Amino acid sequence: MAARSDAPSTDPSAEPAPQRAVFRMPLIAVVLLPVLAAFCLGPIATVNVWWSLLLLVPVLIGVAVLLTRTVVDGQAISVHGLRPTRRLRWEELDRLEFSGPRWAVAVGTDERRIRLPMVRPRDLPVLAAVSGGYLTFTAPPEPGSEAEPADADTPDGETPPAPAPAATPLAEPAEPTTPSGGRTG
Known part of the structure; x- marks a missing residue:
């Protein structure tokens, strides 16, 4: 039986490029941020009728989260x-x-x-x-892959040996000193 020509291809490289992409806040932010703001502003908003206008802040936060994309x-x-x-x-x-x-x-x-x-x-x-x-x-090459370029200064692309670290002389121990004006013994 012959394969249908209109069947979708399973080859990922044959998929068409997307026409549009939308980046927006996660849905949890739409719910969580206004609720958290209302919870924090609730005690202050009950003090006076004018303070109740603070409850508009969670509404504005929700609208801003919904619109931002x-x-x-x-x-x-x-x-x-x-x-x-x-x-x-x-x-x-x-x-x-x-x-x-x-x-x-x-x-x-x-x-x-x-x-x-x-x-x-x-x-x-x-x-x-x-x-x-x-x-x-x-995409950047993965670490350990063979995508690292060979050094042009070395024959056959061999990596030159790393230079040995320079030796630093050890400091000699300082002579013990006694405090001036103090007694010894």
């Missing part, structure tokens, strides 16, 4: 949140900056900087796949 597609990177939507086309992107495990910062060719919420270094393969070729990503 980064949307990446083939044309641009868009950042949504409480502020107006900021958009940076792939042609205008100069580089992405990461400061440790923090959120990425997209830097435009005009030095405009846009923080990308929830985009971390581990998301670079997804960004490269969605960018449509504007962004490329090559």
Whole structure:
């Protein structure tokens, strides 16, 4: 029996690139942050009628968490949140900056900087796949793999021996001293 030509391929390299990626806060943050804020502000909000307006803070936190996201597609990177939507086309992107495990910062060719919420270094393969070729990503070689380049100065690519550490002379012990004006014996 012949295989159907419209059957999905099981080869992972044959899968089409995603058209769009959305990076947003986890659902637990949508629930946990407003509840925690309401719990902490509750005792203060019961003092007076005017203090009860503090209960709007958990609502604002929930709205901010729901709205904050980064949307990446083939044309641009868009950042949504409480502020107006900021958009940076792939042609205008100069580089992405990461400061440790923090959120990425997209830097435009005009030095405009846009923080990308929830985009971390581990998301670079997804960004490269969605960018449509504007962004490329090559995974770093794993430690112990044969991807390390051979040294060009040595014959046959052999690694030169490491230089021996320089010997440092040991300091001679200091002579014991007696305190001045003190008695001995």
